[in-house]
Amino acid sequence: MLHTDAHTDAHTDAHTSTQTQVPARALLVVAHPRTDSLTAQLAARSRDRLVREGFEVDVLDLHEEGFDPRMSPVDEPDWADREKPYSPEVHAHMRRIEEADALVVVFPLWWFGPPAILKGWIDRVWNHGFAYGRSKPRLAGKRMVWISLVSYTEEQFTELGWDQVVARTFREGISGFCGIEDAAVHFVYDSLQAGEQALAVAAGPALDGLAPAREGS
Numbered sequence: 001m002l003h004t005d006a007h008t009d010a011h012t013d014a015h016t017s018t019q020t021q022v023p024a025r026a027l028l029v030v031a032h033p034r035t036d037s038l039t040a041q042l043a044a045r046s047r048d049r050l051v052r053e054g055f056e057v058d059v060l061d062l063h064e065e066g067f068d069p070r071m072s073p074v075d076e077p078d079w080a081d082r083e084k085p086y087s088p089e090v091h092a093h094m095r096r097i098e099e100a101d102a103l104v105v106v107f108p109l110w111w112f113g114p115p116a117i118l119k120g121w122i123d124r125v126w127n128h129g130f131a132y133g134r135s136k137p138r139l140a141g142k143r144m145v146w147i148s149l150v151s152y153t154e155e156q157f158t159e160l161g162w163d164q165v166v167a168r169t170f171r172e173g174i175s176g177f178c179g180i181e182d183a184a185v186h187f188v189y190d191s192l193q194a195g196e197q198a199l200a201v202a203a204g205p206a207l208d209g210l211a212p213a214r215e216g217s
Contacts, residue, residue, distance in 0.1 A: 026055040026210070027100035031107035031118035033063050038191055038198055039149055043106040045202035046147065050104070053210065058096055062117045067093075069120020075127065082129030093125040102210050103144040103180075108191065109151075112162055113169075126178060137179025144183040146170045147206050149191035149198065157189060184209075 028047055032039035043059075050057050062069075068089075078084040085091075097103065107118050114122070126132075131139055148166070150157055157163050167185040175183030186206040188198045 023056045024054060024101045025099055026050045026057050026102040026104060027096055028057055028059050029103070029105040029107075029118070029121070030059065030061045031063070031105070031115050031121075035064070037108075038188075038194065039106055039108050042147065042149070042188065042199055042202055045199045046104055046106060046207060049202050049207050050102075050210070053207070055102065055210075058100065060093075060096060062121055067117060067121060069117045069124070071120070071123055075124045077128035079128065082133045084129060086124075086127060086130075090124050090127065093121070094127075094130050097125070097131075098138065101142060103142060104147065104207070104210075105145070106147045106149075108149045109166065109187075112166060122174060126174065131178040140179035140181070142180050142182070143210055144175045144180045145206060145210065146175075146183070146185045147188065147201065148185065149188045149194075151192050152189060154187070154189040157187065163187065 028043060028050065030040060030043040034040065043061075047057050047059060072087070074087045075090050086094075105118070107114055113119065131137075148170075152160075152162070166187075170185050171183045175181075184206075186201060188194060188201050191198060
């Protein structure tokens with residue numbers, strides 16, 4: 001007769017549970033046409049930081065992947081039908097968002113707003129029935145960080161009040177509207193001159209607090 005020990009079995013179960021624990025996942029979205037841009041460098045530095053923090057990182061470079069930001073009838077929201085099936089490309093992007101515990105978006109601020117490719121990604125992918133339009137938001141519980149590179153100095157940008165306007169648009173108009181309450185916006189000022197100093201943002205406050213909770217912590 002096989003003898004079983006309750007303590008041993010419990011220990012084995014706990015060990016197996018730890019071994020099979022799925023790592024936290026981050027979706028890192030990049031929106032800049034040049035791979036040698038400061039935006040791209042900041043995104044790469046952010047990826048390294050996320051990996052060190054224990055994340056499995058899915059890098060979504062919108063230009064490199066050839067994302068089409070133009071809205072078409074197939075992806076236009078139907079306000080009367082939140083179950084409308086969208087294009088295969090959009091559903092693939094929706095899955096990548098759903099699989100992420102944290103979302104980090106790195107982009108330049110152009111005309112006080114996101115580049116067209118990023119705006120089109122939000123328009124097409126963060127769509128009715130997926131990102132909003134349900135009593136229980138599908139994206140609730142995720143964490144999100146927007147990192148925007150601004151050519152203005154901090155003094156100029158804040159004096160004009162754009163820091164509040166832009167931050168509110170991303171933090172509340174997009175993240176909050178879609179059920180993501182834990183959202184932050186960080187600006188990299190004077191980006192045309194910032195150089196290496198700008199890259200320190202990824203190692204500093206921008207990604208603080210995103211580290212996944214560790215067992216026993």
